[in-house]
Amino acid sequence: MTLSLDANATASTDSDPSASVNGCVNVGAGLAVSAGASADFFGLFDPSTSVSLFNKQFMLLNQCIGTGTPSRREISVIESGLTRRDLGCPAALAAVISALDAPVVASSIVAA
Secondary structure, three states: OEEEEEEEEEEEOOOOOEEEEEEEEEEEEEEEEEEEOOOOEOOOEOOOOEEEEEEEEEEEEEEEEEOOOOOOOOOOOOOOOOOOOOOOOOHHHHHHHHHHHOOOOHHHOEEO
16 A cells, blocks of 8 residues: 655745645555465476466545645734744645545546
8 A cells, every 4th residue: 555645835924925835645555466386286386486467556545735826914923932832733734634534436546
């Protein structure tokens, strides 16, 4: 099974501040079937014989998200030196996480 996630986030604090998030989620799986022997079988098979019967790769999910045109946001200045420093998920990355929550329709699965 293959799972890959590519994400990109950019931010700018020039006179025209902007930010954008985009990314892709790819999930794939493969199936391989082979036949072999663990002993000599009347000279037809020996322990080194192996025959591939079936080998197929499937793309289960391929979904990308992006934010189109960036929009301007107001950023408030935090004046306290005791800012809470816990681990959280930025709101801009919520679209990346929602890509994993989408159901996969059987008709969308294609052989690679």
